[in-house]
Amino acid sequence: MKTEAGPYDFLPAAGTFSRGSVTLDVTNTLRHAIVTLALPPGATLDKSALCQQLGVSRFPVSEALARLAEEGLVDIAPQRGSTVSLVKIADVREYMLIRKGLEGEALRVLIGKHDAEVIAALHANMAAQREAASRDDAETFHQIDVDFHDVLFRAMRLTKVKAIIDKARANLDRARRLIITPRRLNHTIAEHQAIFDGILAADAPQAITAMRAHIDAVMVELFAFAQDHPSLFADGDAFTAEDNDFPFG
Template sequence: MKKVATTQDEGGLASATARRTVAPMPSVRPTRRAVTVASTIYRDLRSEIVSLKRKPGEPIAEKQIAEAYGVSRTPVREAVLKLADEGLIEIFPQSGTFVSRIPLDALPEAFAIRKALEEATVRYAAERATRSQIAMLRANLELQREMQETANYQGFHQADETFHALVAEIAGYPGFWTLIQQTKVQIDRYRLLTLPVRGRIAEVIAEHTAIVEALAANDAVAAIMALDAHLDDLQISVDDVRASYPRYFTAPGDPA
């Protein structure tokens, strides 16, 4: 039944087995999950989906991707499964794999989660922020203004994300931002689809500035209020959008 490596196996079964019964105790482990083909494909695919380069509802052909990368389907599958866990890809067994439609009815909840998590970060940050950390935030604000002046929308978005990450780091809980990013994905796709780089940058910077001032004053309440104002501006108007891109969304109450 089982043909192991053709060589002699030591007859005593119990005695020989214990090769590594116990764990690798804390030593300098090299790299955990190094850059592998699967991780590369994962990153690429994710980026293409979030940037809407791959449209919601579009089929995903594992074989084709595998050929494009010159690899087998195994690493592709690993990436696809991971994306399916994140809700960016939907797998219908024996039918096909597709880029997820944006679950409109789940967006308000995702937004509420983001709000809850970010409020916590600004509260902690207001309590703990040091002068040097406030200075880092101000430096980031300056960067945002530069991006505005040079009309570098891509760069502004990057700086915007860094701003929120910084707040979480100042709060002492960088993991908050990691989690926020995960829950934010569908919202990002939605916003990218609905408002094509609206000129709201000036307002966003003003709102960011208000948050920083509140943090600098160690005023948690004011910081939360400023954050709420910031987030509410990004709020969602689910209504009439579905009409324009009906096939990009799942109807409320349809599939979960």
């Protein structure tokens, strides 16, 4: 007899997690579901249903939700339960400004070294982006997009800089996924190619300008999306065109 699907049947089934890392595994599983929008902004998190789906006790789920609350991905209200936090436009603005400064300077460090492994990795990454876009595979494309930027930091061993960007990434990834469309995929490929062209030419100003233009283009679309869909953002109702004060250029 076929059982009725539960509200979290997209999550791993009971028996998936090993005993020694249940809390960490549950945290990672829920984080992934939130970041990929499988659990969208504002969604209610039914702790009992989560326990049933994942086949775990209440403790690891409660601990996972507490950890995700610290990361700004979950809101926990006493006596009212937990929900997936809404994206904050103000936070996205700050995180993208951090990326704009750090990734530009990272390019300045990289360019001129013309590391053959980095060039090969970026060539392969660009090819993978085009292949994923041709299949309209937004999720795979997103992971390849993230890796494009990570290649730069891995090459220079800028672990502290990468750690700062990674800390901001979960909320940024949610916001960026909201605007993924076939058109945005193609624009991203063109923007990445412009950055890569600057690297290949060993032209730091060209590459940095392209990186800043790439981040600016994403912010323009995010601001427009926030104005059209304010309910998905914690500060969406208060956001107006006048708040679009990101330092473009």
